[in-house]
Amino acid sequence: MRVAVLGLGIIGSRAAANLQRNPKNRVSLWNRTPKGLEGEIPDLIEATADADVIALYLKDGPAVREIAERLWASSSGTPVLLNHSTVDLETTRWLAGECAKRQWGFLDAPFTGSRDAAANRQLVYYAAGDPLLLEKLQPFLLETSKEVIACGEAGRATIIKLVTNLVSACTVQALAEGLATASHHGIEPETFTSAVASNACGSPLAALKLPTMASGDFEPHFSLQNMLKDSRYVLELAKGLDTPAIKAVSDRMSELCDSGLATKDYSSLSSPYLDS
Template sequence: MKIAVLGLGIIGSRAAENLRLNSDHHVTLWNRTPKGFEGECNDLLKAAGDAEVMALYLKDGPAVREVTTQLFHSLSNKPTLLNHSTVDLATTHWLAEECAKRGWGFLDAPFTGSRDAAAGAKLVYYAAGSSSLLEKMKPLLLETAKEVIPCGDVGRATIIKLVTNLVSACTVQALAEALATATRHGIAPETLTSAIASNACGSPLAALKLPTMASGDFTPHFSLQNMLKDSRYALELAEGLDTPAIRTVSDRMAELCESGLSEQDFSCLASPYLDS
């Protein structure tokens, strides 16, 4: 297939590399800020021009709208657009409508999984849209993922992605508070990590994040600024509901971004406790 991967951040660059391993594909790459990857084009329209599939791994709703508006106004072919970017629900519906006007295929297909999962082709896609198109695209999706979860109509995958990230953000804040409280009373981080692993509150997220939080290693797997963005989209979805947990965590993430931690992993929610 002729595939254009648009957006070469932590996830997009690694997904693109996995697609390039399949010699049957012709893969072109593009990023708003050129990164110098093999196969990368500096011109968006050149990268996407004759693509059968365009896979978006862009930062947010405004970036997706900016890039796809150029594509909608310039391309004469009828590709399939796979939106893997985490965006607001309104942008997902806008994409679906614009694609339908032009006879393009469209899947609402955000992912879960961070840097290492992307490198190992072990992302999980939440996928919503036409069931027939999803079946057609599933083999391609599985070249960068270990699982594709059908979610129904367009928009439902976006919602699931945002509410699951809500849980992750609140969980990491809770882990940061637990770590700070336990170590203040002389409990070793390793003991807490082991105890949580055997507790009902244990999770792969806790197992992944607690050791690096304890050591102050916030090398980005999923950045704080991206989690902040997703928390704000989740708050939009929850408008009219009382959601104190994600609102509080969103405010904390905003403070830390303003303090210069925006590019760090979102586990830097533990950072204020390490500095105290």
């Protein structure tokens, strides 16, 4: 497979490294700001020339639109475009329509999983689009993931990704408030963490985040600014519905990003409570 991976952040760089481990793949990498990684090509058009698959791990909707337009303006081939970036629903539908016009294959394929999952091929892709194309590319997708969940027509995977991130953001805010309240009354973080693990509210997310929240270790696995971006996309999806939880958490994340925590992990929602 001739593959171009565009976007070499926390996830894209690790997914690319996994693809490079398959000697049958020829992998080219590109990032707006060069990272100096093996296989990286500074020029976008050169990096994607004659690619069978172009995989996008970009920051947001505007970045995806800009790069897609640059590709279409210069490409003479008809590769498959895999959008793994978390974007708004309108951008996904636009990508699907524009790819169809040009006879490019397209899959709407955002993922769940953060830094360590990406490194260990433990991502899960929500994948939507042509079922025959998805079937063909499933082995390729499994080179960077442990599971591919078929979601139907393009756009449905984007919706699922955004609403599950809504749940994660609200859960971490609830964990931060619970941890802070328990600590305020003299309960050790370890006791609270153990209690949550044995409670119905326990989850892999709680097990992952609570220890680092208690210690103030906010090394980014999934950044606060990215979760804020996704929360705003969710609010767009939810227009006409009363969604007070994600609105409140989105506002909170905006405040904390403005305070200097934007590049920290979104578990930094607990940061305001550390000194209280």
